[in-house]
Amino acid sequence: MKLRTAAILTLLTSATSFAGSIDYLSQQDAEYLAHPSMVGKIGVSGAYYNPAGLVWLEDGLYVQINNQTHLKTYSMNYTDSKGENLDFKSDKASPLVPSIQIVKKLADRAYFFNMGAIGGGGSVAYSGGIASFPQLTESSPLLEIIDTKFLGGSTIDGQSYYVGIQGGIAQKFNETWSGAVSLRLVDAEKKFKGSGDFTYNKKLVDALLAFKGINEKSTGKAKYDIDSERTAFGVTGIIGLNYHPNEKLNVGMRYETETKLDFDTKESKLRKGFRESAGGNFIGDILYDEMGKSTAIRQWMVEGSGRRNLPAVAALGVSYKATDKTTLLASGNYYFIKEAGDDVGNFDGYNNGYEVSVGLDYQLNEKWTLMTGYQYTNTGANEQTYTDTDYVLDADMYSSGVKYKYSSQLDLMGTYSHIQYRTDKSVKGIEYKKCVDAIGVSATYKF
Structure with missing residues (x-):
């Protein structure tokens, strides 16, 4: 069954990654932006973070609707062999990042549902191309021999959305322990679209063509023009445990199995575009093959x-x-x-990643609660792994929020996080930067 319906895409087309590691998104609701320490907390958000803890809620039907707005700036900088700094920047905001949690608690059992953007890097738009274009012309011996130069490019649009729909059941075992099992369906889609203009030494290539007896005439220029889409579907198994010895202490645990995502890649115009713009199959294929050596680009070129x-x-x-x-x-x-x-080599050089966080809730009175927290994210990535389409930087996250109990049935929340990424440089000399400010709102209603 396809989850990528028009309605779901309308909701999730602004998702963006700022917390998590390797495609995962940790921020599944607005409360996460107040304090990321959600795994040990009992609440409706436990439909994702701590499903086994849901049995300790009061009986009733709970519906929680969230939205996050992300103001983000991503940039990459490359200093070429002439000492010129080339900047490529995306400041495309994500105004709508919704999610929903539904919990039905009755006696010693709870049923739960969660839907949101479980992974992906959201949408970006880099004006003028990406840093790998000029870097590649100076790192490929063959492209250097034919004096290939990057002239500039169109806006590079990238999208990466993983829609997750999850449901399960939690059961109280005794007065202190409970457990949960659930399944998550993941529908993933990645897109990469844009172009770049290049020149090369026409006289040298024409001489090479004549020497080889190839009846082609080069143009001295070439266009990188790509429109690639990758799609996959997977299933995640999730188990949870919760230890609740008294009203003061709670410990939550969750384990998610690896989600197999076998991506089908569709891209048909890149090789043809090189051949037509460069003046023939010979030089077109050289440029296509050399581009394919870039880890930032290769995954988008492969058919299959x-x-x-x-x-x-x-x-x-x-x-x-x-x-x-x-x-x-x-x-x-x-x-x-x-x-x-x-299979593509995306994770080569990665270490295992982790996040650690602390938080605090302070109840001012019966109506108002203040929240704050901090999180450090180590993504497992390093200078060996960064590419223009996949640079997950370590980060510090500073969070705050306020909850207002409007009535005995309705809770409202407003939250804010500033995520400061740790600037890093790849082994290819490209410097990567990110900065995100995130605003969350939610409403939780108990029927």
């Missing part, structure tokens, strides 16, 4: 299939009510990236 699985995840969290008004939170996620299946 290739795995890029979501890794298994283990999560652990604790909440502790230190006083009547103060609740302390801590949690962590661990991503088993090195064991994840990958």
